[in-house]
Amino acid sequence: MKLEDKIAVVTGVSRGIGLSTVEMLLEHGMKVAGWGRTAPEVQHENFEFVACDVRRADSVQMAYKHTVEHFGGHVAVLVNNAGLGRSSKLEDQSLEDWHLMFDTNVNGLFYCTRLVIAGMKEMGEGHIINISSIAGTTGIEEMSAYCATKHAVRGISHSLYKEVRDYGVKVTCIYPGSVQTNFFDNIDSVTVNENMMRPEDIASTIVHCLESHPNYHHVDIEVRPLMPKGRKRV
Template sequence: MKLENKIAVVTGVSRGIGLAAVHALLEQGAKVAGWGRTNPDVQHEHFEFVECDVRRADSVQMAYKHTVEHFGGHISVLINNAGLGRSATLEDQDLEEWHLMFDTNVHGLFYCTRLVVPGMKEMGEGHIINISSIAGTTGIEQMSAYCATKHAVRGISHSLYKEVRDYGVKVTCIYPGSVQTNFFDNIDSVTVNDNMMRPEDIASTIVHCLESHANYHHVDIEVRPLMPKGRKQV
């Protein structure tokens, strides 16, 4: 897909992968709507911040309406990036945090995706990119709730791509390992460090997928830091 003048939506845009994706898309000439609760410092004529809480279907509906009216057309790209994680054993998992993770990581993705699919099918073109995690392919101790949400993202992605592929619409699920973002702010056992991947690395992968040939479909992409504990000494 040629991204120039295409309408793209990125959720969770205040920082991290979402913000990096916004900058990468703008560099390719896309018109970008950033859906989120905090307005990022992005000054660009083709960027529109739309206040949105993806946990609420009505908020997503209003964001969608504003976006198509502001840019005047169907959305060609949706990057479901909004997400969060909390650490706890299953037996100690706080109920409110359990629901917070599912409302954000799973229900939010559903609310956003269901609105853009009809327009993409009508155009015969579109690309939905879901940011899952390594936690979406394996279990992680003291992260059972988060893993459950990211496994759900994987399941949704695999089912949806089979539903829309014959309409010319792509669905890609990306599974990053550790990235230098605020995700770890609430996880005491992990400290952000330079051995993690950079948000702009994930953004470059996103752009690569979006710009691929119309009949070339990235279904699953797993990315990890090469040396997560630093370079070994010989």
């Protein structure tokens, strides 16, 4: 897809992968709406921050309405990045955190995605990028709820791409390993470090997918740090 002057929506834009993705899409000439609860430090004529809580369908609906009216066209790219994780053994998992993760990681993705599909079909092109996790392909001890949400993201992505592919619309699911973001703020067992991937690495992968030939479809992309424990000495 040619990105210049196309409209993109990125969720969870205050920091990390979302912020890096916004900055990179702007560099490629896109008009970007950043949906989130906290505005990022982005000053650009083609950027519009839209206050939005993806856990609420009405909030997402208002954000979508504002976006298409502000930019005057259909959304060509949606990056479902908003997400969070809480660590707990299943038997100790609080109902509050369980619902928080599903409301954000799964329901939020659904609320956002359902609104952009019709416009993409009408244009005959579009790309939905869903940020899952390696937790979406495997189980992780004391992360069962988070893994469940990211497995759901994978299932939605695989089903949806088969529904929309014949309209020229792509759906790509990305499964990152550890990234230097605030994701780990609420996970005591992990400390962010320089051996993790950078947010801009994920953003560059997203752009690579978006710019691919119309008949070339990245379905699943798993990315990990090469040396998660640092370089070994000979």
